[in-house]
Amino acid sequence: MKILKKYFWVIFLGITLALRALFQAFPNLAEQVYSRGFFQGIRTGIDYLLGWLPFPLVYILFGVLLWKLGTGIRYLFFQKTVALRQRLLTSGRHLILFLCGVVALFYWLWGYNYNRVPIEQQLALPEIQLTPDDIKTALDAQTNVVLALRIQIQPDSSRAILSEFSPDQLETAVRQEVASQLQNLQFPVPGRPRGRQPFWNGFLLRFGAAGIYNPFTGECNIDHALHPLTKPVNLAHELCHGYGFGDEGTCNFLAYLALEKSQQPFLRYSAELDFWRELAVAYRQLHPDIYPAFRATLPTGFRADLDNIYKVLDQYPEFFAAFRYEVYDQYLKAQGISEGMENYGKVIPLVLAWRKKGR
Numbered sequence: 089m090k091i092l093k094k095y096f097w098v099i100f101l102g103i104t105l106a107l108r109a110l111f112q113a114f115p116n117l118a119e120q121v122y123s124r125g126f127f128q129g130i131r132t133g134i135d136y137l138l139g140w141l142p143f144p145l146v147y148i149l150f151g152v153l154l155w156k157l158g159t160g161i162r163y164l165f166f167q168k169t170v171a172l173r174q175r176l177l178t179s180g181r182h183l184i185l186f187l188c189g190v191v192a193l194f195y196w197l198w199g200y201n202y203n204r205v206p207i208e209q210q211l212a213l214p215e216i217q218l219t220p221d222d223i224k225t226a227l228d229a230q231t232n233v234v235l236a237l238r239i240q241i242q243p244d245s246s247r248a249i250l251s252e253f254s255p256d257q258l259e260t261a262v263r264q265e266v267a268s269q270l271q272n273l274q275f276p277v278p279g280r281p282r283g284r285q286p287f288w289n290g291f292l293l294r295f296g297a298a299g300i301y302n303p304f305t306g307e308c309n310i311d312h313a314l315h316p317l318t319k320p321v322n323l324a325h326e327l328c329h330g331y332g333f334g335d336e337g338t339c340n341f342l343a344y345l346a347l348e349k350s351q352q353p354f355l356r357y358s359a360e361l362d363f364w365r366e367l368a369v370a371y372r373q374l375h376p377d378i379y380p381a382f383r384a385t386l387p388t389g390f391r392a393d394l395d396n397i398y399k400v401l402d403q404y405p406e407f408f409a410a411f412r413y414e415v416y417d418q419y420l421k422a423q424g425i426s427e428g429m430e431n432y433g434k435v436i437p438l439v440l441a442w443r444k445k446g447r
Contacts, residue, residue, distance in 0.1 A: 097188040104192040111203035118203035128278045134306030135279035144286040145305035198303035202334035202423040213441040227367040240353040248392035251316035259283040266327045269346040281330035289313035290404030296412045301329035315400045320358035337434025
């Protein structure tokens with residue numbers, strides 16, 4: 089019993105990883121037992137026990153981590169009554185146990201959602217093989233969509249869209265759209281996940297993220313500095329994570345579906361513009377010599393929207409971009425997402441498959 093207590097987190101991690109292997113082998117089991125079962129209780133419990141707090145829970149989490157760090161440093165460097173070798177051994181053991189606990193809790197609180205049945209299978213989406221011509225056709229069609237929608241918000245095609253057009257209660261508005269769409273797709277939407285903008289401008293952008301879902305707080309965070317046109321779709325993306333989807337491309341896809349038919353033009357424009365940008369990146373990669381001429385044909389106001397988005401991003405250059413990309417790429421692959429960072433671009437075939445199905 090003493091050994092069990094002493095090495096509880098190591099044993100618990102072993103059980104956790106064994107269950108992960110089982111879920112990876114049987115996605116239907118992960119879907120029914122965890123994502124549509126156990127996780128629903130986690131989601132509801134966090135939201136109704138702690139979601140009412142008027143400040144982001146990540147502040148409390150950071151406070152606890154700093155306290156633990158301070159306690160460890162004090163013991164390691166200032167506990168002179170204990171021999172240095174013993175302090176090193178004890179500190180090392182505590183660190184290993186702490187990391188085992190963090191990894192295990194990550195999976196139980198949210199991480200098993202990576203193993204659920206793929207969205208294209210659940211929605212019976214047709215498999216499509218995209219050609220360069222398909223990308224150009226889709227980009228032309230999407231350009232017509234965003235320009236027509238843009239006029240509803242800003243009739244003057246020579247002026248950029250400003251933040252004054254954004255809904256006052258953005259978190260509530262986006263959460264309602266996401267929950268409604270997921271219900272339409274027959275996914276459970278328990279609880280009321282919060283969408284927060286913690287810390288200072290650029291805190292997440294500096295680390296290469298517009299937003300992040302924190303499994304240890306249950307909150308969906310986006311960077312406070314994001315351009316208003318990108319906040320709705322990024323918040324919708326993180327809320328999809330919050331409702332139990334791990335795959336990045338899937339969350340991009342579900343965020344698009346959640347906002348594309350919103351009654352609020354600003355929210356629709358945010359989603360359609362984001363999808364336009366995905367297509368534009370794909371087209372630019374295929375035709376880097378032709379893309380500038382294509383972009384020059386766009387209305388001045390629309391180009392101003394794009395320029396303003398990138399100006400915000402340029403204000404907060406990423407720390408160690410190549411390193412961060414490699415680390416997150418390997419992280420995604422470790423979670424069973426074989427394409428790694430390229431998974432984000434999965435939204436293009438998913439949306440086009442959805443349209444092909446006629447939904």
